[in-house]
Amino acid sequence: MDERTYGYTTDVRYRDLDPRGHVNHVVYVSYMEQAKGAFLEDVVGVTLDEVNTVVRSLDVDYERSIESGQQVTVDLRVESVGETSFTITYRLNADGDEVATARTVSVLLDEGGEPRSIPERWRRRIEEYGRGG
16 A cells, blocks of 8 residues: 555454444444544544544444454544644555455534644645645
């Protein structure tokens, strides 16, 4: 892949499983959120607790089930950065096999809950993961 990606890995936990013994579909989104949180902390230097963002849109394509005992890797890439929002694409793999792809648009909010401009320092760091850094 030409683009620079950020990788995050986690183990499947018992609580991630549904009664059928595979990871529930909503947990895939939780894995993506964990990856985005790690990305913001490692790359931008802020935690999800410190930054006020909301997900404006979410699109997930599920390819196959994730099973108990597997390790999940989430690779994310910044698709675009706007004035107040940024779009991330995700590729989820379980033990090396692609299980889902997804895309989110997150909007940065001010103290009053209104969209605010992404700080230039954040923008530069975020954009490194979209253009091949």
